[in-house]
Amino acid sequence: MTAFQSVAVIGAGAWGTALATVAARAGREVTLWARNAEHAARIASSRDNPRLPGVQLAPEIVVTSELALAARADMLLIATPAQHLRGAVNMLASHITKPVPVIACAKGIEHGTHKFMTDVIAEAAPHAQPAILSGPSFADDVARGQPTAVTLAAKDDALASQLVQALGSPTFRPYHSTDIRGVEIGGAAKNVLAIAVGIAVGRKLGASAQAALTTRGFAELTRLGRALGARGETLTGLSGLGDLILTCASPQSRNFALGLALGRGEQPPAGKLAEGEFTAPVLIELAASQSIEMPVSEAVASILSGRSTIDAAISGLLTRPFKAEE
Numbered sequence: 001m002t003a004f005q006s007v008a009v010i011g012a013g014a015w016g017t018a019l020a021t022v023a024a025r026a027g028r029e030v031t032l033w034a035r036n037a038e039h040a041a042r043i044a045s046s047r048d049n050p051r052l053p054g055v056q057l058a059p060e061i062v063v064t065s066e067l068a069l070a071a072r073a074d075m076l077l078i079a080t081p082a083q084h085l086r087g088a089v090n091m092l093a094s095h096i097t098k099p100v101p102v103i104a105c106a107k108g109i110e111h112g113t114h115k116f117m118t119d120v121i122a123e124a125a126p127h128a129q130p131a132i133l134s135g136p137s138f139a140d141d142v143a144r145g146q147p148t149a150v151t152l153a154a155k156d157d158a159l160a161s162q163l164v165q166a167l168g169s170p171t172f173r174p175y176h177s178t179d180i181r182g183v184e185i186g187g188a189a190k191n192v193l194a195i196a197v198g199i200a201v202g203r204k205l206g207a208s209a210q211a212a213l214t215t216r217g218f219a220e221l222t223r224l225g226r227a228l229g230a231r232g233e234t235l236t237g238l239s240g241l242g243d244l245i246l247t248c249a250s251p252q253s254r255n256f257a258l259g260l261a262l263g264r265g266e267q268p269p270a271g272k273l274a275e276g277e278f279t280a281p282v283l284i285e286l287a288a289s290q291s292i293e294m295p296v297s298e299a300v301a302s303i304l305s306g307r308s309t310i311d312a313a314i315s316g317l318l319t320r321p322f323k324a325e326e
């Protein structure tokens, strides 16, 4: 018997919808909250969500736009885009009057503050018990019940374990951890690096370049992680290397797809959230504040901001001084 019988998912996009399905599969009572009443009513009656086409919502999932209803749950999953997480938690804060696990499911770093998602939760809802869920998991795969494994971290290991018990099932396997920061860094940085790799593939630089860029991307993710106190096993685990491998290898990733389009000189896919676009500038600010070199992420940020052309950025990376591998 789990301590967390009911689950509310805040944000009814692709990931929120997939996570609602996960929680229902694990036997929880599930509420999926959409901020738009019309959108909620449409999903509630059609049992599908245009953000996750072809996936039928289990009949027992309650879809609502009433925040008070969702906020009653034993645990809350926040599945908005990273830059909207504070707004969502601010709305919930007055309902969180006792310790309740609030799990960040977004991947990113807040603009302006350089804060990671669990820090934003702690600040916006002081009674919340912040946790983070991240790892190689496309919403579509997860919702269809394809096997996936992720990391779920909370400050308290016993709590992280209980949350894993509440959400886990044979096809969705969370591994518990207390390395919150390590999990957050992997999820945020891999999106930026996936844009870089997508650009290289779009420019037809070859499979060897794809492997080299992914690996050097991992080296810079690790450098930042170490500087911010992340554990090595987290960085090489599901939420670090695992998610980087997935996202840097598949056009199913919206970040990779954005890079691919840029590399080919095409228009990026419309209406698709690519978090790396928002994370890139804040990631390099954060790295600079720690005196950490992140040349691949820096190249992505300069291309996205128009400070550099793709060809100049590639040439800049290829003509860096030779150095020891680290």
Ligand SMILES: NC(=O)C1=CN([C@@H]2O[C@H](COP(=O)(O)OP(=O)(O)OC[C@H]3O[C@@H](n4cnc5c(N)ncnc54)[C@H](O)[C@@H]3O)[C@@H](O)[C@H]2O)C=CC1
Residues within 6 Å of the ligand: 010, 011, 012, 013, 014, 015, 016, 034, 035, 051, 079, 080, 081, 082, 084, 085, 087, 088, 105, 106, 107, 108, 137, 138, 139, 140, 272, 273, 275
């Ligand atoms: N789609 C995926 O495969 C995965 C996505 N994620 C992460 O989940 C987060 C959300 O991504 P998706 O669901 O894919 O994006 P999406 O674009 O499909 O959906 C985002 C949803 O958030 C809602 N939203 C925006 N601001 C809100 C607010 N203030 N309050 C409540 N709802 C709000 C939007 O209406 C939309 O329904 C991102 O950080 C992404 O990196 C993580 C793992 C997998």
Ligand SMILES: O=C(CO)COP(=O)(O)O
Residues within 6 Å of the ligand: 107, 135, 136, 137, 138, 139, 191, 194, 243, 246, 247, 252, 253, 254, 255, 256, 273, 274, 275
């Ligand atoms: O985070 C994800 C997979 O783990 C989803 O990747 P994209 O946001 O690039 O689609």
